[in-house]
Amino acid sequence: MPDIGFLNGRFMPLDQAMVSVEDRGFQFGDGVYEVIRTYRGVPFQLEAHLGRLERSAKAIALALPYQSREWQDFVLEGIRRGGYAESKVYIQLTRGAAPREHLFPVAARPTAVMTVREMRPIDAALQASGVGVITVEDLRWGRCDIKSVNLLPNVMARQRAKEAGAFEAIFVRGGEVTEGAVSNVMLVRAGVLVTAPEGERILSGVTRALVLALARKEGIPAEERAVSVDELRRADEVFLTGTTVEILPVVRVDGALVGTGKPGALTGLLSERFRSSLG
Numbered sequence: 646m647p648d649i650g651f652l653n654g655r656f657m658p659l660d661q662a663m664v665s666v667e668d669r670g671f672q673f674g675d676g677v678y679e680v681i682r683t684y685r686g687v688p689f690q691l692e693a694h695l696g697r698l699e700r701s702a703k704a705i706a707l708a709l710p711y712q713s714r715e716w717q718d719f720v721l722e723g724i725r726r727g728g729y730a731e732s733k734v735y736i737q738l739t740r741g742a743a744p745r746e747h748l749f750p751v752a753a754r755p756t757a758v759m760t761v762r763e764m765r766p767i768d769a770a771l772q773a774s775g776v777g778v779i780t781v782e783d784l785r786w787g788r789c790d791i792k793s794v795n796l797l798p799n800v801m802a803r804q805r806a807k808e809a810g811a812f813e814a815i816f817v818r819g820g821e822v823t824e825g826a827v828s829n830v831m832l833v834r835a836g837v838l839v840t841a842p843e844g845e846r847i848l849s850g851v852t853r854a855l856v857l858a859l860a861r862k863e864g865i866p867a868e869e870r871a872v873s874v875d876e877l878r879r880a881d882e883v884f885l886t887g888t889t890v891e892i893l894p895v896v897r898v899d900g901a902l903v904g905t906g907k908p909g910a911l912t913g914l915l916s917e918r919f920r921s922s923l924g
């Protein structure tokens with residue numbers, strides 16, 4: 646079955662979906678996006694993702710061509726057409742095609758793209774053993790809360806991680822841990838869960854919010870505050886959160902073991918609660 650493409654309100658096979666070379670997403674990275682996955686065929690946290698899409702678009706003064714209700718219908722229709730056991734849906738929205746000029750085009754209409762592909766779960770062995778991460782300088786811009794299609798620093802960082810034999814790159818800005826290239830980062834020290842606060846330095850992760858809520862429900866103290874890279878290195882447990890990684894234990898930071906070098910107990914408990922919350 647071909648992967649599903651969607652362009653400005655029309656579904657088509659993905660390999661037939663084309664945008665102009667003058668699209669501002671291509672020319673300037675002038676756009677925003679979202680990633681949504683299904684569990685048991687149902688889009689997970691769809692409203693939260695569409696809410697963030699709306700906030701990202703507003704932050705770059707981009708008028709959404711469709712309301713949340715319409716997006717919901719498109720996402721459901723895309724999933725239906727794909728027919729996969731589990732789907733991964735990308736929505737990308739740019740300021741449209743126009744002659745190359747930095748100023749916002751007066752006449753251009755936004756380009757709305759969606760792709761639907763099969764979602765393969767993260768390798769169970771990785772989930773069980775935990776992964777290694779490297780730390781890298783956070784060279785991104787000052788509005789990491791906007792889910793912008795400008796992902797070059799993330800691309801460079803993740804490639805560096807791969808070349809270092811690690812799964813993820815953790816950004817560090819001025820000695821503070823911000824987030825991963827494709828995930829948020831949490832640590833546990835002396836029974837307390839700690840993660841960087843919401844704000845312009847991180848993407849406000851949908852999974853991050855869920856995990857914080859689950860922790861609080863379990864009576865695990867959770868602090869949203871600046872985290873130093875030294876704290877990360879001294880943590881008893883570290884894990885990543887994100888739509889694609891779910892809750893993924895980290896057992897090595899820059900080659901040094903985290904805690905005992907095995908996924909920690911609180912990480913395990915939260916993963917278990919997360920799984921059960923999926924229904």
Ligand code: PLP
Nearest residue numbers: 827828829848850851852887888
């Ligand atoms: N931070 C960054 C930079 C990301 O790209 C992502 C996931 O796409 C996340 C955090 C996690 O966000 P979410 O849990 O909403 O997927």
